[in-house]
Amino acid sequence: MPVKAKYQFSFIDQADKQEPSHIRKLNTYDFSVKDNGRRTSEFIKKDVLENSEHLKDDSFTIRCDVVVIKDVDKGTASSFVTVPPPDMQRHFGDLLMAKEGTDVTFNVGGETFTAHRCVLAARSRVFKAELFGPMKEGSMVTAGVVHVEDMEARAFRAMLKFIYSDSEPEVDKEDYEDVMWQHLLAAADRYDLQRLKLMCEDKLCGLINVNTTTTILALAECHRCDGLKKACYGFLGAPGNLKAVAATDGFDHLIRSCPSVLKELIAMLAP
Structure with missing residues (x-):
């Protein structure tokens, strides 16, 4: 220096x-x-x-x-002025909670959510296409409400909070934590929220065990999560783990739904 x-x-x-x-x-x-x-x-x-x-x-x-x-x-140079840290994320979060100026409504799993079109479009190119672009006419809209199929309400709620705050969503650890992160990863991939998707991958890497490996590996294969797949293979490569996972009910379903996984497992275990 x-x-x-x-x-x-x-x-x-x-x-x-x-x-x-x-x-x-x-x-x-x-x-x-x-x-x-x-x-x-x-x-x-x-x-x-x-x-x-x-x-x-x-x-x-x-x-x-x-x-x-x-x-x-x-x-x-001035020691008399203290500049506070950025708080724009908090303001956007408050805007979502207060529902002020919302101009779009979603129905997800029987629950209704309101949001701001511009915020969603700025954060997700998929939302931008659905709300402003070519996909607008094809959106499932009834009486001004966008219907989102094949997604749990709690995952959509957590995704909305991330969109407005850009911070890691809070997940109840006692309520099947791994399942919630899996649903949230699928939602993030669906709406092209790459940062949220990587957050979910990182969380799921720490939740891999004998009972969760098959579903997490299938999810990683379906949503092109290379890092998560490597973590699953790393777990399966440890002594005794593959045999224990193979004895679970989810292993047969994994092999049937993701045959490419079986090939990769054989290549991994080959001498």
Whole structure:
């Protein structure tokens, strides 16, 4: 890290306790240069020192004053003003909760949700196409309500909160946490919310076990989640895990619905 400093050398007569006699005035020097701050040509010459009154009994005392200078960004120089962190996400979240200015309604699993077209379109190109683009005429709209099929209401609610806040949705850990993250991943992929999709993948990687591997692996295969697939294969490759998973009811369904998985498992286990 570059460092700038001001330095001053002076002789000190300890016996007489006299005021320092300056060799040189304060000078600014950048110690980040290649010579490491050494500028020997600027110090006092030997013959001058030998004839100086400061040399007594072949000895002398030198005092060095160094002041380190910290460069301060002009934009943050003031210590009297504190700029708070961004809070736009909180404002958008409050807007969703208050339902102020909403102009689109969704019916999902028997529940109704209201939102703002512009916000949805800005965050998802799928919503943009459905609400403003070529897909608008083909949307399942009845009496001004968009009907969303094949999705759970709780997953749609969590997805909406993410769209407005860009933060990780809260999932009840006691209510089949892995199932909820699977539904949310499918919703994220459906509406092309890549950040949310990766969040779900990351969460599901930590929820892989004997009972969940088959459904998570099938989901990863269906929604092209390479990282999640690798995590599942890593679990199955551990001693005893594949045998335990093969004994579950979901394994046969996995092989029937995703035959490519069987090929990859054989390739993984082949010597």
